[in-house]
Amino acid sequence: MKSQLRSSGSNSSKTSNLTKILTFALTFSLLLPGLALGNDVVAEIENTGNALVFYPTVEYDRLVLAVTGPCNFEYREVFDRGTPYFKLDETTIDGMYRYSLVAIPKINPEIIGVLKDARQAGDNSEVNQLCRDGKMPGDPATQSHGFRVDRAKIIFDLNSSEGRLGELDDTDYFDGSAAFYGGETYGDEEYGSSKAPLGIPTKDFVINDDLIVDGSACIGFDCVNGESFSFDTIRLKENNLRIKFDDTSVAASFPRTDWQLTANASANGGASKFSIDDISGNRTPFTVEANARSHSLYVDDGGRIGNRTSTPSTEIHTIDGDTPTLRLQQDGSSGFAPQTWDVAGNETNFFIRDVTNGSTLPFRIRPGAPTSSIFVDVSGDVGLGTASPDGALDITSGNAQLILDIGANSANVVELKSSTDGENIWTLFETGGGGAQFGLYDSAEGERFRITTTGSPNWMSGNVGLGCNNATADLTVNSSTNASATACGTGTESTMNAGDTAFVVTSSRTYKENLQPVVVDNVLSKIEEIGVYNYDFINGPKDRVGLMAEDFHQIFGRGPDNRLSGQEVQMALWLAVKELTGQNRQLIERLTEVESQLQAGATE
Numbered sequence: 333m334k335s336q337l338r339s340s341g342s343n344s345s346k347t348s349n350l351t352k353i354l355t356f357a358l359t360f361s362l363l364l365p366g367l368a369l370g371n372d373v374v375a376e377i378e379n380t381g382n383a384l385v386f387y388p389t390v391e392y393d394r395l396v397l398a399v400t401g402p403c404n405f406e407y408r409e410v411f412d413r414g415t416p417y418f419k420l421d422e423t424t425i426d427g428m429y430r431y432s433l434v435a436i437p438k439i440n441p442e443i444i445g446v447l448k449d450a451r452q453a454g455d456n457s458e459v460n461q462l463c464r465d466g467k468m469p470g471d472p473a474t475q476s477h478g479f480r481v482d483r484a485k486i487i488f489d490l491n492s493s494e495g496r497l498g499e500l501d502d503t504d505y506f507d508g509s510a511a512f513y514g515g516e517t518y519g520d521e522e523y524g525s526s527k528a529p530l531g532i533p534t535k536d537f538v539i540n541d542d543l544i545v546d547g548s549a550c551i552g553f554d555c556v557n558g559e560s561f562s563f564d565t566i567r568l569k570e571n572n573l574r575i576k577f578d579d580t581s582v583a584a585s586f587p588r589t590d591w592q593l594t595a596n597a598s599a600n601g602g603a604s605k606f607s608i609d610d611i612s613g614n615r616t617p618f619t620v621e622a623n624a625r626s627h628s629l630y631v632d633d634g635g636r637i638g639n640r641t642s643t644p645s646t647e648i649h650t651i652d653g654d655t656p657t658l659r660l661q662q663d664g665s666s667g668f669a670p671q672t673w674d675v676a677g678n679e680t681n682f683f684i685r686d687v688t689n690g691s692t693l694p695f696r697i698r699p700g701a702p703t704s705s706i707f708v709d710v711s712g713d714v715g716l717g718t719a720s721p722d723g724a725l726d727i728t729s730g731n732a733q734l735i736l737d738i739g740a741n742s743a744n745v746v747e748l749k750s751s752t753d754g755e756n757i758w759t760l761f762e763t764g765g766g767g768a769q770f771g772l773y774d775s776a777e778g779e780r781f782r783i784t785t786t787g788s789p790n791w792m793s794g795n796v797g798l799g800c801n802n803a804t805a806d807l808t809v810n811s812s813t814n815a816s817a818t819a820c821g822t823g824t825e826s827t828m829n830a831g832d833t834a835f836v837v838t839s840s841r842t843y844k845e846n847l848q849p850v851v852v853d854n855v856l857s858k859i860e861e862i863g864v865y866n867y868d869f870i871n872g873p874k875d876r877v878g879l880m881a882e883d884f885h886q887i888f889g890r891g892p893d894n895r896l897s898g899q900e901v902q903m904a905l906w907l908a909v910k911e912l913t914g915q916n917r918q919l920i921e922r923l924t925e926v927e928s929q930l931q932a933g934a935t936e
Contacts, residue, residue: 372473372614374435375416379479379488383419384431390473392435396663401481402427410670424481428621430603432476439469439667447667472665478603478621487601572598576611589613654678659687855907858887 375386399407479488548561552570573595581588590611604622630638638644657676664670674685707715715721718728881896
């Protein structure tokens with residue numbers, strides 16, 4: 333400990349009891365703010381050399397111990413029982429560290445239940461009412477301090493502090509000569525001795541007028557005659573530096589909080605820092621540690637805040653060489669469950685990290701993602717690749733596709749639920765194992781549709797319609813054995829009932845209108861013009877025989893030019909049969925006429 337005052341070397345006089353009492357009081361008053369300010373007394377601390385052990389002195393539900401240090405070192409642990417401690421390991425290199433011990437108070441379970449329900453309902457009205465009623469938990473008690481690690485040993489001792497005064501013994505006196513105090517001497521008249529006790533101010537200077545100093549001023553025990561001020565206007569110079577703002581207001585309606593500017597902790601191994609202390613509230617709302625990066629906090633003339641930059645270009649601008657991160661930590665002190673999120677970004681992705689649950693990354697965006705990759709409209713519609721979604725989910729891209737990759741042996745891929753009872757209406761599932769299987773499941777009726785490559789056959793059950801638009805269905809399937817026909821709207825063209833071996837075409841006049849006879853001349857010659865080919869499908873079945881849609885469309889002018897309708901071909905063949913039937917009838921009539929003529933000639 334540094335001694336700030338000189339000793340006369342005299343052994344002839346003893347320090348009076350009054351001197352000792354005043355010296356202790358002054359020393360204690362100087363040391364205590366440096367040790368306790370900005371901290372609640374949460375725990376007593378034992379330094380074992382390689383560990384700090386915390387013995388709680390308050391009631392708590394949980395204790396949260398956090399330690400930060402050089403090279404982004406971070407230790408965080410939650411203790412709901414036992415004795416919290418921090419122990420050095422291979423990751424704790426030499427340097428300055430800081431601990432924070434937070435005592436999360438016990439909270440009424442009923443309050444916790446109200447908070448939980450309010451959070452799930454998204455309604456904070458009850459929470460606000462609890463706050464107005466003064467029933468919300470207060471701020472948690474927090475104890476924090478700095479310490480040093482030097483050659484794998486913790487340097488930290490709150491009981492060994494650097495006070496303003498040296499330790500006194502029987503010889504700690506200064507003489508009262510004029511040479512020592514600029515011509516002033518002090519004798520028996522004030523202290524009962526020609527010696528003044530060490531550390532006790534000899535006289536105060538009281539100036540009953542404004543003070544103007546034409547030059548610089550130095551305050552502190554280490555100021556010397558001939559001090560070189562350079563550009564300093566006011567200098568504080570000693571081993572414990574404080575500037576205190578002591579507001580003496582007495583009326584309750586006037587603000588009267590006392591504040592203090594503090595440079596460096598007083599404890600052995602404490603932090604080198606500058607802080608603003610709320611003396612009245614025993615808090616330290618602002619601290620800057622030594623060696624903090626330049627422009628760690630910078631506010632420009634536009635109100636923009638820079639973190640590690642003096643040229644912020646947005647309202648909050650953060651710079652770091654490796655993954656700048658914003659941490660959002662709910663510590664549980666207000667009754668809500670603890671939860672910590674990180675929002676960060678680097679050259680590989682922008683992401684949100686769920687720190688509490690294994691540091692998973694539930695949300696990530698890669699650099700270069702196109703505009704409106706994810707877009708939520710005012711209506712709640714979500715667009716993927718579009719800023720104007722046309723439905724609850726609109727996927728728009730150059731190669732629109734939806735991929736559901738749920739891994740092997742998963743149960744439900746997509747579930748459609750009822751908003752009234754929460755039951756599944758339809759489930760798109762993959763049963764897993766033994767090849768690809770795909771199906772639709774109705775929670776009320778069971779499985780209704782399945783396609784599989786192995787095992788059980790492909791099948792459909794229930795009422796299935798293809799091309800149904802409430803007027804006409806190209807195909808309906810009914811599994812009921814009691815149904816003789818199934819109609820989608822009023823005009824089903826083909827049906828297959830249970831037990832049927834082929835599709836049945838619905839052709840009743842009761843389902844049709846605007847009937848017009850079809851007249852096609854020379855059907856046979858037209859059919860004769862249509863070629864029949866052997867062919868292979870590109871990327872498909874080989875060695876097939878059939879017609880070409882383009883040929884049929886060119887000859888008959890029916891159907892699209894690139895697709896061939898079986899019904900169109902069927903009707904062409906039917907018309908050909910009619911034409912053959914007509915020709916056959918004409919031939920028979922001609923033959924009958926010739927036969928009659930031959931018989932008449934033979935008779936003559």
